[in-house]
Amino acid sequence: MAQTYKKQDILNVLKGATFLGAGGGGSFIYGKRLLDKLEELQYDIQFELLSLDEMEDTKHAGMVAALGQPTAIDPTSLSEDLPAAFTALKIACQADGNDLAYLYSGEMGGFNTMVPIFLSIVSDKDPAKRIPVLDVDANGRAVPELGTCLASARGIEPSPLGMAGHKSGQAQYRYISWPEDATAAEAMARKLGGGWYDLIGFSTWAMSKNELQSNAGVNYISYARRIGEALGNTQMPLFDALHSVIPQLKELFNGTIEEIRSDGGGGFDRGMVIIKDRAGGNDRIAIRFQNESLYVGKFENDEITEVYLTVPELTSLVDADTREPLTNDNTQDIRVGQNVTVFLSPAHYYWWDGKEAYSCFRHVLDDAGYTGEFVRYSPFFEGNKGKTSPMRLQLAFVSEDASLEDQLLQYLRQNIYSTADYNEELVAQAFYDPDAPTTGDPTVTEKDIVINSSRMLPLAAQRYADANCSAPWAGHFISRIGDDKTLRAIREASSRPSFDAFEPAMLLSLGLADRIGVLTWPETMVPLLVRKIASAGLSERIVSVRAVADEGIGLKQALVLAAKQIIDDENVQAIIIGRSFWGKNEDYTLAEQVYQALQADPQYAVPVLDPNKTAIRWLEMCIHMGYFHSRHTYLTPPAKNV
Secondary structure, eight states, X not given: OOEEEEHHHHHHHHHHHHHHTTTOSOOHHHHHHHHHHHHHTTOOOEEEEEOGGGSOTTOEEEEEEEEEOGGGOOHHHHHHHHHHHHHHHHHHHHHTTOOEEEEEESSOSTTTTHHHHHHHHHTOSSGGGSOOEEEEESSSSOOSSGGGSHHHHTTOOOOSEEEEEOOTTSOOEEEEEOOSSHHHHHHHHHHHHTTTTTEEEEEEEEEOHHHHHHHSEETHHHHHHHHHHHHTOTTSOHHHHHHTTOTTOEEEEEEEEEEEEEOOBTTBOEEEEEEEETTSOSOEEEEEEESEEEEEEEEETTEEEEEEEETTSEEEEEETXXXXXXXXXXXXXXXXXXXXXXXXXXXXXXXXXTTOGGGXXXXXXXXXXXXXXXXXXXXXXXXXXXXOOOOOOEEEEEOSOGGGHHHHXXXXXXXXXXXXXXXXXXXXXXXXXXXXXXXTOTTOOHHHHHHHHHHHHHHHHHHHHHTTOSSOEEEEEEOSTTOHHHHHHHHHHOSSOEEESSHHHHHXXXXXXXXXXXXXXXXXXXXXXXXXXXXXXXXXXXXXXEEOOOTTSOHHHHHHHHHHHHHHHHOOOEEEEOOOOOSTTOOTTHHHHHHHHHHTSGGGOOOEEOHHHHHHHHHHHXXXXXXXXXXXXXXXXXXXXX
């Protein structure tokens, strides 16, 4: 639904956009300068923000931006050049048979997100007649070049292209072109812009509703507003306030800027920010930037020795004293001696899907001196806070296929325990009995399962002894979701904490949301999970269990679509993936992929619980806190000769 954004809303958008700009996109100061210019010209400071759903199917929207070196920004000239650039694109679209009727943001940033807002307001003195702005950003972050724009990386070229600019006291120059690709467009714009103080207005990527939905960041303007509001919420600690809006936010480093190395030129602000530990320690990190923060890592011996994160993921700076978001502009934002907090967060999901749009940053990283692999955001990244102490955790993996042991251990090390400390101490072994009674056999009693488990557990213990494990056998992870007979049997046969892959996710979800949904496959899993939920007395909280069918679109996409549907239909506020994924050739990262996809659209940004990770973390908690299953509930069976 259309919303009217006024001055305070706009200021919050610009602050949030500066944060999401990840060092680039122009300073909040420059964006506010444009806002001040509008007040000086006595414009009514407001614009209409439309959801993408409100866009007419037959019309197109164009992005507008300012191209060039942020330190060269002249807001006065843009009041003439931006409308002219958009008009040029509109003329070009008409020639192609398209009606250009909407604006959207070209990139996140304190300045560049202000550009379409600025243009909307100056388009007419009457707010009712202004060009509407869509709740869409082209990239969900700032980008250093046209070739690193999400649309270009996903195969949509910036053609046609409208540009306009001028020097003070000289006639305006307008240009329309149909460049063959982003490289040609970039070269043309920067060559022309060089004659206009390194800054011009340009407009391109005229796209339909469907094209925007598939290739841009939907709901990112309202998302930026909420981040800006969080930054201004001094009633909450900075991290808590931001984390309430950005669920995957990580606080990497609290420090003081020690040095800023700059080598600007060619239309970019280039350099490195070196930050030392504010608490007085010897730890340092450094951020390498080209307008935007390209990568961040540990800084020692005058170089970055360990990279924590690279583009397109977001490395964001905030002034720790004022809570103002910062860019890498050392003329306006950052300064030596400034206390800052460095935050990490994931980029829009479209950067990482099957089209591998992230690869467009390869040459930018190479030019900056980094030739290593892209480093993607991980929710378990610990950064400079130090290596977590060794878990010394042994997991007995209850499965019907012992060949999956190595697969389990690899999964744990890559996706849960990512530090080197864990690699030597974490052991996972499957224990199973090929002659065990089948739990799905209605003739099998719970007593049969208990007896069998009593036989299996000593065998598993012997295997650990044979492996010369340095840590005690700590707990059991039962991979088969819904196998309550085996789960109860294991709990009765052993005092060690034991969980399957569904129960911890089910319990954790209760603390995250009031209404929970479950997505599973195949259809036969549904009644099993419904019974498990009912037996736990949670049917009023876990309101829906749905089976997902691939139907030729891929399981990941099917899960994403089903997740959005269950959110819309049942007002679900958290989702559990009701399957453990254990089997050959299975994708163990599906839950994370679905979560990332939903986070790309704030309307659907709900928790998605990975049953494997949740179960093992739950086990870990019980082990560290010394909890065990009640022996008044799970009675230890008497010894039997079996």
